[in-house]
Amino acid sequence: MSTTITPEQFVCPTPAPPGDRVQLGHGSGGKLSAALLRERFLPQFTDDALAQLGDAAVVGIGRSEIAISTDSFVVSPLEFPGGNIGSLAVHGTLNDLAMAGARPLYLSAGFILEEGLPLDVLDRVIAAMAEAASAGGVRLVAGDTKVVERGKADGIFVNTTGIGVCRPDFAPAASRALPGDAVIVSGPIGRHGIAIMSAREGLGFEAEVTSDCATLYPLVERLRAALSGDVHVLRDPTRGGVASALNEIAAASGVGVLLEEDTLPVPGAVAAACEMLGLDPLYVANEGIFVAFVPPALAEDAVDAMRMHHLGRFARIIGHATDRHPGMVVLRTALGGTRIVDMLPGDQLPRIC
Amino acid sequence: MSTTITPEQFVCPTPAPPGDRVQLGHGSGGKLSAALLRERFLPQFTDDALAQLGDAAVVGIGRSEIAISTDSFVVSPLEFPGGNIGSLAVHGTLNDLAMAGARPLYLSAGFILEEGLPLDVLDRVIAAMAEAASAGGVRLVAGDTKVVERGKADGIFVNTTGIGVCRPDFAPAASRALPGDAVIVSGPIGRHGIAIMSAREGLGFEAEVTSDCATLYPLVERLRAALSGDVHVLRDPTRGGVASALNEIAAASGVGVLLEEDTLPVPGAVAAACEMLGLDPLYVANEGIFVAFVPPALAEDAVDAMRMHHLGRFARIIGHATDRHPGMVVLRTALGGTRIVDMLPGDQLPRIC
Numbered sequence: 230m231s232t233t234i235t236p237e238q239f240v241c242p243t244p245a246p247p248g249d250r251v252q253l254g255h256g257s258g259g260k261l262s263a264a265l266l267r268e269r270f271l272p273q274f275t276d277d278a279l280a281q282l283g284d285a286a287v288v289g290i291g292r293s294e295i296a297i298s299t300d301s302f303v304v305s306p307l308e309f310p311g312g313n314i315g316s317l318a319v320h321g322t323l324n325d326l327a328m329a330g331a332r333p334l335y336l337s338a339g340f341i342l343e344e345g346l347p348l349d350v351l352d353r354v355i356a357a358m359a360e361a362a363s364a365g366g367v368r369l370v371a372g373d374t375k376v377v378e379r380g381k382a383d384g385i386f387v388n389t390t391g392i393g394v395c396r397p398d399f400a401p402a403a404s405r406a407l408p409g410d411a412v413i414v415s416g417p418i419g420r421h422g423i424a425i426m427s428a429r430e431g432l433g434f435e436a437e438v439t440s441d442c443a444t445l446y447p448l449v450e451r452l453r454a455a456l457s458g459d460v461h462v463l464r465d466p467t468r469g470g471v472a473s474a475l476n477e478i479a480a481a482s483g484v485g486v487l488l489e490e491d492t493l494p495v496p497g498a499v500a501a502a503c504e505m506l507g508l509d510p511l512y513v514a515n516e517g518i519f520v521a522f523v524p525p526a527l528a529e530d531a532v533d534a535m536r537m538h539h540l541g542r543f544a545r546i547i548g549h550a551t552d553r554h555p556g557m558v559v560l561r562t563a564l565g566g567t568r569i570v571d572m573l574p575g576d577q578l579p580r581i582c
Numbered sequence: 583m584s585t586t587i588t589p590e591q592f593v594c595p596t597p598a599p600p601g602d603r604v605q606l607g608h609g610s611g612g613k614l615s616a617a618l619l620r621e622r623f624l625p626q627f628t629d630d631a632l633a634q635l636g637d638a639a640v641v642g643i644g645r646s647e648i649a650i651s652t653d654s655f656v657v658s659p660l661e662f663p664g665g666n667i668g669s670l671a672v673h674g675t676l677n678d679l680a681m682a683g684a685r686p687l688y689l690s691a692g693f694i695l696e697e698g699l700p701l702d703v704l705d706r707v708i709a710a711m712a713e714a715a716s717a718g719g720v721r722l723v724a725g726d727t728k729v730v731e732r733g734k735a736d737g738i739f740v741n742t743t744g745i746g747v748c749r750p751d752f753a754p755a756a757s758r759a760l761p762g763d764a765v766i767v768s769g770p771i772g773r774h775g776i777a778i779m780s781a782r783e784g785l786g787f788e789a790e791v792t793s794d795c796a797t798l799y800p801l802v803e804r805l806r807a808a809l810s811g812d813v814h815v816l817r818d819p820t821r822g823g824v825a826s827a828l829n830e831i832a833a834a835s836g837v838g839v840l841l842e843e844d845t846l847p848v849p850g851a852v853a854a855a856c857e858m859l860g861l862d863p864l865y866v867a868n869e870g871i872f873v874a875f876v877p878p879a880l881a882e883d884a885v886d887a888m889r890m891h892h893l894g895r896f897a898r899i900i901g902h903a904t905d906r907h908p909g910m911v912v913l914r915t916a917l918g919g920t921r922i923v924d925m926l927p928g929d930q931l932p933r934i935c
Contacts, residue, residue, distance in 0.1 A: 250701060255727070262727065270708060270727075278721065279725060297723055298690075299691070299692045303694060303728045338652070339741040341739055344603075369629055370650055371651055374618065378932070382736070382739075386694055390652060582728075
């Protein structure tokens with residue numbers, strides 16, 4: 230049996246060029262994300278507080294200054310060694326408040342559920358959220374649930390929005406780094422991203438890497454108290470890792486950053502997994518560490534104070550800010566050479582948070 | 583060619599019974615939604631402010647009382663007559679704050695984008711959000727964007743979380759209705775749901791119905807001023823429509839509600855579409871009206887004040903609260919009979935907001 234092909238059937242559908250459509254890399258936290266923000270969102274959303282592009286926005290309510298942070302979580306898989314999307318969604322947003330120097334107080338949670346999701350998975354996610362909120366000392370006060378048809382979402386997406394209260398004497402910001410500042414990292418690098426990757430691909434690494442997913446406010450509070458608030462910058466290096474966080478700080482402050490490779494706390498299992506997967510640990514996501522820029526004279530005090538807290542016991546100085554190469558992050562390698570640590574254009578690992 | 587069927591191939595995969603999985607009706611705003619909340623979320627999320635189940639949670643910051651509301655929007659299609667997911671996401675959350683008696687101040691927005699989304703659609707959504715925020719007098723101060731692979735979301739999902747400031751002399755709440763209260767509706771019923779339905783199905787109704795999507799705070803402010811704050815209940819009848827909102831109020835206050843069918847402001851085009859689609863306008867979603875319970879002696883003043891505002895020009899009394907049938911909503915039909923207006927078990931129209 231033969232069929233007649235009409236001329237219409239010869240016409241190829243012309244797909245829009247990729248430049249006209251959302252790409253996965255737009256969600257990477259790298260250069261494409263920054264371009265999407267700069268070209269699409271910021272021309273319309275022109276508020277000064279938003280334009281700061283901090284981890285949280287700082288605004289006034291009555292006589293109080295509050296910090297507001299929002300984050301949607303789309304991590305895949307939903308459950309991974311060291312946590313699940315629920316604990317991640319709580320810690321992630323509370324940490325953004327803490328990075329702005331605020332004490333987290335309240336949290337809202339908005340769920341988008343896919344039809345067919347097993348309710349026992351939802352139960353575990355909810356339980357993890359409740360536990361994380363309790364550990365973080367915050368009240369989960371508002372919620373919302375939507376359901377979409379099978380195949381229109383991916384199990385669970387969660388948005389959390391947090392509200393914290395600021396202190397008048399403590400205002401770390403990405404724009405406040407000064408040449409000479411010591412750059413401190415509060416703990417081992419790369420655990421969250423590698424934990425997700427290993428859960429996703431079912432890779433059998435020799436040693437299991439668990440996510441570092443944790444609430445950082447108590448550790449920030451130790452640091453603040455030890456330095457009487459004299460902390461210039463705090464940032465949690467999530468999507469895009471330590472490299473992206475430092476690039477953002479360098480750009481916002483107009484300083485350079487020089488990192489010493491042999492001081493970077495990369496756990497052996499993370500290093501091994503990165504080598505196997507062809508990843509650079511500096512770009513791998515973290516969910517339970519921060520980088521801090523502090524005056525050089527206070528750097529040792531800062532590290533000592535942080536090491537007194539279990540989340541900061543591996544805190545160390547990994548470099549310093551400099552006026553030599555403003556806006557640029559440079560790594561001095563163990564062999565004595567240097568290389569530029571740029572922002573990634575797109576994804577290293579999509580859907581990491 | 584014949585193939586051998588092994589015994590394993592006879593084994594039917596046993597799907598989990600529907601009761602163990604999320605169903606579309608869990609997102610309906612009806613009985614299944616209430617069950618999900620009661621059985622899954624509230625046993626873990628035990629905060630008093632959340633347990634009120636108001637449109638917004640009211641909590642303290644310093645010396646101020648603030649209202650917090652969060653909502654995720656999954657409306658399909660993304661654009662419809664009278665608005666798009668962006669304007670809906672802003673108005674919807676601001677209205678929840680207004681229903682708690684708060685003046686909306688700040689807004690956050692979290693986007694989940696599907697790979698392949700045309701950027702011009704995103705541009706229109708962002709522009710509509712900016713315009714709606716500006717019209718609502720609020721600052722959009724915090725944002726976040728995630729991208730998921732093609733087929734793992736549906737174009738755009740948006741979460742908005744709003745923060746408003748409460749007045750000491752104005753605290754409407756679903757639990758404060760009293761027998762005798764007049765029940766007022768601020769405008770025509772059923773426009774949003776029918777607009778979505780007609781856009782979704784490509785139905786050619788004779789007269790186009792546009793969504794009523796609008797910010798209600800200015801109208802609430804008129805009402806508050808006219809009644810010196812003596813407004814018992816405010817609620818915007820979104821998912822589940824006027825019927826579900828009134829059932830929630832009846833349950834929370836322990837009063838009955840008697841509606842007079844011939845007073846219900848159902849536009850002709852909505853009534854025609856509902857008849858064609860087999861829908862009851864009382865269950866159809868609205869995004870630009872509210873129901874108010876006010877003392878009977880103030881009811882006429884309330885209606886007069888609301889009619890001075892363009893969004894309230896069709897405001898009218900549609901019934902009253904009674905101690906006759908506590909917790910139950912009853913409709914007196916145009917023919918003089920009565921019927922119970924119950925909560926729907928599940929969906930009338932999924933993904934309406």
